[in-house]
Every structure is written in structure tokens, then in C-alpha cells.
Amino acid sequence: MSKLSEPQQLDALYKEAHPLALKKEIDALEQHAITFIKHCPFMIMSTSDENGFADVSPRGGDAGFVKVVDANTLAFSDLPGNNRLDSLRNIVERPEVGLLFMIPGIGEVVRVKGTASLHTDKDTLELFAEDNKPPKLVVKIQVHKLLFHCPKAIAVAKLWSEENKVERSFLPSLLAIIQDQVSE
Template identity: 85%
Template sequence: MSQISEPKQLDELYNEAHPLALKKEIDELEQHSITFIEHCPFIIMSTSDKNGFADVSPRGGDAGFVKVLDSKTIAFADTAGNNRLDSLRNIVERPKVGLLFMIPGIGEVVRIKGTASLHSDNETLDLFVENNKPPKLVVKISVHKLLFHCPKAIAVAKLWSETNKVERSFLPSLLNIIQDQTQASS
């Protein structure tokens, strides 16, 4: 098959989207998306790097680590990581983000497109204090679009199936992987 380079070529390959599939994208949080977010312990955040490439980063915490501030705004604390700050730098320079909310055992996911900003004021930090310690900063996202995505990909991957879990033994530790990769590139 030749490379697809025009949207028209896609239209020739696929049927039109069902009207409900198009209509399900909404522009603010409502009761079901709020409930989903309040129970969600894991998100994947997409930003864009300085070269225009998508950059994807996982974020996690106890269910509800992402807080709904109002029908157009969500927020989460930045937690300690490797200090590369890729996503945070991307947000400062190119604030458009995509988020994928996932709950173990639930097939559906929530997708959000929005504009992110970083905040370090005490009032915002105080919303995320843990063990009497505020975070260094909070990521706020102004929601532009959201939708519930069907569970087909998670079902096909059997992502939440106990019988589909992979034994880690085929892969060395992350430290060994990084050491091997950095020695190979020296």
C-alpha cells in the first residue's frame, strides 16, 4: 500500500463516523467525567517539545490526585521524579496538552484536550498538601474538549486481565537498561 498523504484518502478507506461518536466530544466537565477523574489513579499527559514532537509522560497517585476545580478546570501537583522537567518545560513554552485518564479494571478512558499552566502560589499549593508538605508546583489545565473513549483497545490488549500480566524476568531493571543504553552511546 502506498503512503496515505491526504485526508481524502482516509475518507475513501473508512466509513463516516457515527453521529454519536462525533457528538460525544463536549467542552466542559459534567457529572460522569468528574466522577471518573475523582476515581482515577493514573493519567498519561501529552505535550509538544521544542521540535514539535509529541512527548508523553505518565502521572499517577492515589485516586483523586487530579482535582476538579470547576467545570472547565482540573489540576494536579507535580510530584518528585527524575528532574528532567520535559513536560513542565514543554508546558511553559507550548501549553497545549492532551490527557488520557485510566482506571485499572475499567475499559473506558477519558480523553481531555486543554491548555496547561504552572502555578506556585500558596493558595494553589495548599490544595495539594500531603503530610504537611506542599508541592513545588501545580499543573492546572483549562479544559477545551473531552470525551469518553470506548474500551476496545483495552479489551483487545487485555490490559486489566490478571491472566495477561507479563512476568518481568525477560527485562533487566531500569537502572541496568539505562546503564547499557548510555554505555552504548558513549
């Protein structure tokens, strides 16, 4: 057996999950998740494209750029970018999303599964206005499940350690990379 094709094959390789690991997935935001998200400057959002492939996009801002609307709703404004709109198009067609919230220096992450929707109503946009300039749209997430994920991956990667930071000199600028890729 080299390629696994049945869930039972996984069960044969791994021990049963600890009951607490199974119970930790909850249906709504609670005090600790709310506190974490309010202090979070970085999130990764997963959507799926028209072919069913996962598409992952980083999102960032000042701590609290994702607002907790209520125990079942999160929201954030879409910031100007390259205008590919991959994630936004995916949300319109397939609204199921996964979110991964990360805070530099903290090993635990918060995982959220939910249903996203895009909003342009004046009241919602004004909640995210900066210097009296509202965003073009706001993404709302109806939370279905969330859990705190253990810090093992962050610890093994030494993601937040100063001695593990990599100097960028081995990699050209993003513009140079894209130019090389599209000229081939």
C-alpha cells in the same frame, strides 16, 4: 497508494463516523467525567517538545490525585521525579496538552484536550499539601474538549486481565537498562 498524504484518502478507506461518535466530544467536565477523574489513579499526559514532537508522560497517585477545580479546570501537583522536567518545560513553551485518564479494571478512558499552566502561589500549593508539605508546583489544565473513549483497545489488549499480566523477568531493571543505553 501506499503512503497516505491527504485526508481524503482516509475518507476513502473508512466509513463515516457515527453521528453519536462525533457529538460525544464536549466542551466541559460533566457529572460522569468528574466521577471518573475523582476515581482515577493514573493519567497519561501528552505535551509537545521544541521540535514539535509529541512527548508523553505517565502520572499517578491515589485515586483523585487530579482534582476537579470546576467544570473547566483540572489540577494536579507535580511529584518529585528525575528532574528532567520535559513535560513542564514543554508546558511553559507550548501549553496545549492531551490527557488520557485510566482506571484499572475499567475499559473506558476519558480523553481531555486543554491548555496547561504552572502555578506556585501559596493557596494553590496548599490544596495539594501532604503532611503539611506543599508541592513545588501545581499544573492546572483549562479543559477545551473531553470525551469518553470506547473500551475496544483495552479489551483487545486484555490490559486489565490477570491472565495477560507479564512477569518482569525478561527485562532487566530500569537502572541496568539506562546504564546499557548510555554506555553504547
